Amino acid sequence: MRFDLALDPKDLQGLVDSIHQLHGYDFRGYTPHSLQRRFQFVMRRWGIPTFATLRDRILHETGFFHEILGHLTVTTSEMFRDPDFYRALVQEVLPRLATYPSPKIWHAGCSSGEEVYSLAILLREANLLQNTIIYATDINPTALGKARAGVYPTATIQKATENYRLIHPDGDFARHYVANYGMAAIDRRLRDHIVFAEHNLVTDSVFSETQLVLCRNVLIYFDVALRERVLKLFDESLCHRGFLAIGMKESLQFSLLGPAYVEVVAQSRIYQKRISCSQQKY
Numbered sequence: 001m002r003f004d005l006a007l008d009p010k011d012l013q014g015l016v017d018s019i020h021q022l023h024g025y026d027f028r029g030y031t032p033h034s035l036q037r038r039f040q041f042v043m044r045r046w047g048i049p050t051f052a053t054l055r056d057r058i059l060h061e062t063g064f065f066h067e068i069l070g071h072l073t074v075t076t077s078e079m080f081r082d083p084d085f086y087r088a089l090v091q092e093v094l095p096r097l098a099t100y101p102s103p104k105i106w107h108a109g110c111s112s113g114e115e116v117y118s119l120a121i122l123l124r125e126a127n128l129l130q131n132t133i134i135y136a137t138d139i140n141p142t143a144l145g146k147a148r149a150g151v152y153p154t155a156t157i158q159k160a161t162e163n164y165r166l167i168h169p170d171g172d173f174a175r176h177y178v179a180n181y182g183m184a185a186i187d188r189r190l191r192d193h194i195v196f197a198e199h200n201l202v203t204d205s206v207f208s209e210t211q212l213v214l215c216r217n218v219l220i221y222f223d224v225a226l227r228e229r230v231l232k233l234f235d236e237s238l239c240h241r242g243f244l245a246i247g248m249k250e251s252l253q254f255s256l257l258g259p260a261y262v263e264v265v266a267q268s269r270i271y272q273k274r275i276s277c278s279q280q281k282y
């Protein structure tokens, strides 16, 4: 079977417009490169030979659209990815979160949960977890299902252990999970402090005031306008002097919001809000 893989950017734009109108999911601000890769993936995986067939199925088979929805975004994640980032978080942010009686954290684009559990483990080890609520959100219901389950192949736990040791050389990562038959189940008690919920950064609004917003490796898929919109959403959620953590390949440098934040640890992309929202001028 021949796959019509080089997709015309105009056709793709037309398709995402139609998806927005028909299904209410807005991918219009995703970069053309990201859209190209995701729709190509869907065509290969479902054996769809032409763009016309893809379009037809997406627009006329609601079940098919919901089946592929989970594949229209990249969900790659890893526990303690970028150990330097987590070390900076432990050293620079957690002590300041400890000054709040009940810190709230928004973990946006949490995918299958690896990062959320990494954070919960570090909060537990800093004796902060018992008073903290983590709102862990994502657009992708399949990934969120995996996050809620908190069960990962032990092969991935090996890499996580190496990363963890770079953050806490004397720590005991193994006490936070139970391994059996090639799978590791993350300690269920960590979940008591995490609220998992579907949330679309493109269309949904802020739901809580938070002291830390963590959103790593998500903005990278968005164009400039959507990135600005999402950063504004985070800014609205963050309290005065709240912290924002984004991915290593992301930055506030060219954002309108840049001047309203100070770099706490520049190379780890951790920022702190300088002034309260009401004082800001865009």
Ligand SMILES: C[S@@+](CC[C@H](N)C(=O)[O-])C[C@H]1O[C@@H](n2cnc3c(N)ncnc32)[C@H](O)[C@@H]1O
Pocket (backbone or CB within 6 Å): 073, 074, 075, 076, 077, 078, 081, 108, 109, 110, 111, 112, 115, 137, 138, 139, 140, 143, 199, 200, 201, 202, 215, 216, 217, 218
């Ligand atoms: C590459 S993963 C990053 C996961 C995790 N933050 C990490 O760095 O390991 C990107 C995540 O962003 C989510 N995402 C993409 N678009 C989104 C949107 N509009 N609203 C909420 N989440 C979105 C995807 O579903 C995916 O789970």
